Amino acid sequence: xxxxxxxxxxxxxxxxxxxxxxxxxxxxxxxxxxxxxxxxxxxxxxxxxxxxxxxxxxxxxxxxxxxxxxxxxxxxxxxxxxxxxxxxxxxxxxxxxxxxxxxxxxxxxxxxxxxxxxxxxxxxxxxxxxxxxxxxxxxxxxxxxxxxxxxxxxxxxxxxxxxxxxxxxxxxxxxxxxxxxxxxxxxxxxxxxxxxxxxxxxxxxxxxxxxxxxxxxxxxxxxxxxxxxxxxxxxxxxxxxxxxxxxxxxxxxxxxxxxxxxxxxxxxxxxxxxxxxxxxxxxxxxxxxxxxxxxxxxxxxxxxxxxxxxxxxxxxxxxxx
Amino acid sequence: xxxxxxxxxxxxxxxxxxxxxxxxxxxxxxxxxxxxxxxxxxxxxxxxxxxxxxxxxxxxxxxxxxxxxxxxxxxxxxxxxxxxxxxxxxxxxxxxxxxxxxxxxxxxxxxxxxxxxxxxxxxxxxxxxxxxxxxxxxxxxxxxxxxxxxxxxxxxxxxxxxxxxxxxxxxxxxxxxxxxxxxxxxxxxxxxxxxxxxxxxxxxxxxxxxxxxxxxxxxxxxxxxxxxxxxxxxxxxxxxxxxxxxxxxxxxxxxxxxxxxxxxxxxxxxxxxxxxxxxxxxxxxxxxxxxxxxxxxxxxxxxxxxxxxxxxxxxxxxxxxxxxxxxxxxxxxxxxxxxxxxxxxxxxxxxxxxx
Numbered sequence: 013x014x015x016x017x018x019x020x021x022x023x024x025x026x027x028x029x030x031x032x033x034x035x036x037x038x039x040x041x042x043x044x045x046x047x048x049x050x051x052x053x054x055x056x057x058x059x060x061x062x063x064x065x066x067x068x069x070x071x072x073x074x075x076x077x078x079x080x081x082x083x084x085x086x087x088x089x090x091x092x093x094x095x096x097x098x099x100x101x102x103x104x105x106x107x108x109x110x111x112x113x114x115x116x117x118x119x120x121x122x123x124x125x126x127x128x129x130x131x132x133x134x135x136x137x138x139x140x141x142x143x144x145x146x147x148x149x150x151x152x153x154x155x156x157x158x159x160x161x162x163x164x165x166x167x168x169x170x171x172x173x174x175x176x177x178x179x180x181x182x183x184x185x186x187x188x189x190x191x192x193x194x195x196x197x198x199x200x201x202x203x204x205x206x207x208x209x210x211x212x213x214x215x216x217x218x219x220x221x222x223x224x225x226x227x228x229x230x231x232x233x234x235x236x237x238x239x240x241x242x243x244x245x246x247x248x249x250x251x252x253x254x255x256x257x258x259x260x261x262x263x264x265x266x267x268x269x270x271x272x273x274x275x276x277x278x279x280x281x282x283x284x285x286x287x288x289x290x291x292x293x294x295x296x297x298x299x300x301x302x303x304x305x306x307x308x309x310x311x312x313x314x315x316x317x318x319x320x321x322x323x324x325x326x327x328x329x330x331x332x333x
Numbered sequence: 334x335x336x337x338x339x340x341x342x343x344x345x346x347x348x349x350x351x352x353x354x355x356x357x358x359x360x361x362x363x364x365x366x367x368x369x370x371x372x373x374x375x376x377x378x379x380x381x382x383x384x385x386x387x388x389x390x391x392x393x394x395x396x397x398x399x400x401x402x403x404x405x406x407x408x409x410x411x412x413x414x415x416x417x418x419x420x421x422x423x424x425x426x427x428x429x430x431x432x433x434x435x436x437x438x439x440x441x442x443x444x445x446x447x448x449x450x451x452x453x454x455x456x457x458x459x460x461x462x463x464x465x466x467x468x469x470x471x472x473x474x475x476x477x478x479x480x481x482x483x484x485x486x487x488x489x490x491x492x493x494x495x496x497x498x499x500x501x502x503x504x505x506x507x508x509x510x511x512x513x514x515x516x517x518x519x520x521x522x523x524x525x526x527x528x529x530x531x532x533x534x535x536x537x538x539x540x541x542x543x544x545x546x547x548x549x550x551x552x553x554x555x556x557x558x559x560x561x562x563x564x565x566x567x568x569x570x571x572x573x574x575x576x577x578x579x580x581x582x583x584x585x586x587x588x589x590x591x592x593x594x595x596x597x598x599x600x601x602x603x604x605x606x607x608x609x610x611x612x613x614x615x616x617x618x619x620x621x622x623x624x625x626x627x628x629x630x631x632x633x634x635x636x637x638x639x640x641x642x643x644x645x646x647x648x649x650x651x652x653x654x655x656x657x658x659x660x661x662x663x664x665x666x667x668x669x670x671x672x673x674x675x676x677x678x679x680x681x682x683x684x685x686x687x688x
Contacts, residue, residue, distance in 0.1 A: 027431070030431035030432070030460070030488075031431045033431070033460065034431035034432060034433075034460075035431075234420075234421070236340075236410070254359065254407075255358055255359065257340050257342065257358065257407070258342070258358070259340055259341040259342055259421060259424070260341055260421070260422050260423075260424060260425075261420055261421060261422075262419070262420045262421075262422055263420075264420075293413060293414070293417060311566075312342060312358060312566070313341075313424060314424045314425045314426075314427060314566060314570065315425075316427070316429065318431075319429065319431070322431075
């Protein structure tokens with residue numbers, strides 16, 4: 013059986029699931045908010061063995077032993093109890109902690125299976141990633157984490173500076189929405205003191221690279237976002253009328269080698285890597301997202317990444333490695 | 334040294350008289366002279382300077398004009414080195430879909446021996462994403478409604494319903510309710526209506542359409558027109574590999590006969606006695622799926638071949654399955670549509686040119 017942990021209405025999940033069903037007769041379980049865990053039984057036997065049985069909203073009991081491979085797409089395993097809060101904050105807090113411990117234990121048990129993605133789903137630390145990237149020999153933008161203008165001025169000496177999110181932000185309130193996109197800092201309106209921020213020297217790019225990495229394989233694409241004012245700092249400010257060019261790209265071997273070492277160091281089997289090619293043709297590493305979007309390069313470049321992931325999950329299953 | 338690179342999403346297709354450049358990402362296309370097609374091909378991997386040496390001096394201004402045009406339209410860009418040029422490969426021209434069939438058409442008539450709910454069950458088991466239900470005669474809408482409801486929680490993604498304008502009043506409120514409730518229905522079309530009207534049910538998702546057009550036979554099928562051109566990657570790569578009209582399609586007519594397409598003569602059996610899976614596994618059912626435009630007479634010389642639709646049911650020469658669609662009114666040898674000044678048929682043109 014293949015397990016996919018995801019969020020509701022995720023297009024990539026739906027497409028990978030279709031490929032799995034098309035390629036094989038393998039059983040498939042998708043856990044998300046809509047199909048969360050309702051019943052649970054976990055044993056820890058005196059001999060050290062464990063047995064986990066769950067049943068979800070729309071399925072009969074499943075023995076975790078039957079799971080051969082897992083794709084941690086997005087989100088986490090969800091328990092029905094998590095969705096029912098008592099309203100008493102102390103109790104809800106304890107309940108949250110307890111559930112989190114149980115889920116951690118389930119992930120611990122699943123760790124022996126073949127997994128694509130990150131089991132514990134911990135967000136990756138951007139600072140550690142940047143430092144490791146520099147250590148393996150990749151170029152990175154000059155980076156400063158600060159909350160004072162004086163340090164900005166001193167470090168960047170009047171160069172263009174961008175601010176980007178430290179963790180992945182995206183939320184909506186009734187009053188405003190926040191997307192966490194990268195923006196250029198307008199030096200004239202920056203106050204002396206501000207919230208702690210991740211700032212980098214702006215890199216003048218020829219094009220951006222969005223690279224999907226899956227078990228040692230690279231699927232790279234170039235995004236021509238520079239010529240469009242809307243997208244030159246962050247291509248996610250999509251221009252619907254004149255969409256940016258997204259075309260397949262072949263990475264130089266020396267970059268692939270360094271990225272492979274970096275991914276191994278970070279313990280990532282998959283992820284979406286962002287890089288920039290500047291006007292001199294240098295490769296500059298920006299970040300890696302363990303659960304990054306790949307649909308936006310898969311379709312325009314005809315990569316069939318959804319099928320690739322399905323095959324990956326299945327070959328692992330067939331091979332019983 | 335500068336090297337011109339066409340964006341991989343901009344495809345060149347050479348026709349007998351002119352070429353076309355298809356922008357698969359932005360969904361547009363435009364005709365270009367074959368000279369420009371040749372220039373782009375020759376320029377691959379050659380620097381601007383090398384090109385200028387390659388061509389006579391008197392051609393240089395035309396070459397500059399051509400490149401300015403390509404850059405202006407954002408069809409391509411300049412690379413700074415040969416190494417950079419080679420980092421941009423072509424888009425793989427593969428087509429695939431995670432379903433054994435993509436479209437199914439069910440025609441409903443007055444044959445009460447057909448079990449439509451069982452048919453829907455078969456469609457769900459085959460995970461066919463697109464369903465079209467058509468009625469040639471005024472039928473009880475509740476049959477269709479029960480078929481759509483049966484699709485709930487299935488892989489059937491879109492349902493299109495085509496029925497005649499009823500003799501009695503149209504219960505528009507009830508229909509709107511049904512369409513709104515069943516999100517799979519993207520359009521409910523009344524043909525042979527006394528008026529034309531579009532009723533929006535859910536914005537950009539579902540519509541009820543009244544059209545004056547009559548839909549009493551299958552003659553509407555197989556029309557070739559610019560209107561039906563599809564400048565997108567999926568259609569482009571599918572037409573390179575398959576017949577876009579027949580590939581992964583199936584239909585069941587009002588008498589239960591199972592065909593690849595409603596207009597084709599060959600029946601692969603009757604749904605009353607045979608399952609869709611049995612037909613799908615039958616030798617011969619997929620036999621025409623690989624007739625690409627490159628194999629079809631006249632089409633293979635046409636610059637629009639990967640944009641266009643096809644039809645294997647209505648063809649000019651019924652004894653030759655590779656013959657041109659009968660309803661094509663374009664002559665690619667002179668680049669004129671019927672009605673345009675100077676148009677002559679392909680047949681006439683061929684006669685003139687073999688003499």
